[in-house]
Amino acid sequence: MSKKTIIVTGASTGIGKAIAKLFLDKGYNVVMNSATEEKLEKTFAEFGSPANVKLVPGDVSRKSVCEEIVATAIKYFGSVDVLVNNAGVFAPKPFLFVEETDLDKYFGVNLKGTFFTTQFAIKEMLNYNGGSVINIGTVLVDHAIAGFPATAPVVSKGGVHALTRQLAAEFGKQNIRVNTIAPGIIRSPLQGKIGIEDADGLAGLHLLNRVGEPSDIAEMVYALASSNFITGEVFNVDGGHVAGHSFQ
Template structure:
């Protein structure tokens, strides 16, 4: 139980990677505060994964700074302190670059990028006040460094997310706070099935993934839990990419049994 006694806040936790991370943290002995804008699904998740003793749900719009501040305050009021913050909440819009409106842009940046900034800031402020360090984990993506014009606003926010991670890591290192990122590849979640696959095909995605399959939310949650634990005590400022090898592949995977190689 590598997270025994730790108190963690996880945003975007009503489903997908956020929910899987909450489940993994509970299995590792932590108490979790789960946050999401979807009140119904959030409450369903809280009831399904734990009890009132170890799970607390707070409806939160992370694009609103005051709500993020209130989330951290609620976590501390309920469980006494904050040890781990996971900025996971995010959305994606599949659309042509030229079709992005100001409202679209503001919405995606507000949730994905501003939400992570306010979460990092509020968590760091609380951890500094406690004087015992802590860990902040930001959910990035392989799209932080790959060009996918069908999800331009999403990709832009994830590139910015990496800078939040690196700059915050330097800013708070002297306070014993580690700031790290996780950049998943294509993970079999509701959001990916609904948004990303709509702009591509299973075959095209798998062809660019050396391990030949989608990842699972549980696999990403395992990386999140590792980074939150003392096993990762010398890692800060980095974004780890559990992506099935996708970032290191410049070409489509060759057909099975083909000896042809790309130049």
């Protein structure tokens, strides 16, 4: 019960998996969520089925799942010290072809899921000495790419960026820090899902001339979770994607 507890949504693969593993290695209790139970169980087994990890399968677009995730942390570990809202869906689709169902999907998982999981978590953080909420956004909110039309998911992530600053303002006096990490191109299963077969082929979009690894994001999450004086910020962790361009 003396250990700190982190919740990671979308924790079965990619960035979420790397975050969960890093915090597990740092001695945290970890509550892992994923919409796909089979993948979640597989990752849990890869971690060695540790006793200080609890699994909550389910789609965070359902408010009841958000509540269950937080309730699980309280039931087994007694607190929520860090929440990482990593669960998300993302795919390009030209604006003129976006359907109502597309908006429902992206807003449901990316924004609604973040909103309500955070709401339940902050209610618990208020009972203690504060906590840290870390959202995963995207550099595309502030750095649009004409050749990658993704208005529906980008707008949903824009809502996450706005929510970050508003919650930081509302709960700063209670020592609840709220920040967002905006990744660049990260090597993860998401790339394959949106049709990118070779993520390294996009390395030139970053000044460092490489794509990011899930560990790059996990390390930034740990830095923010460890800080007591950073809140209301959106951090680009993008290899220089937003800072500038390299023309050969």
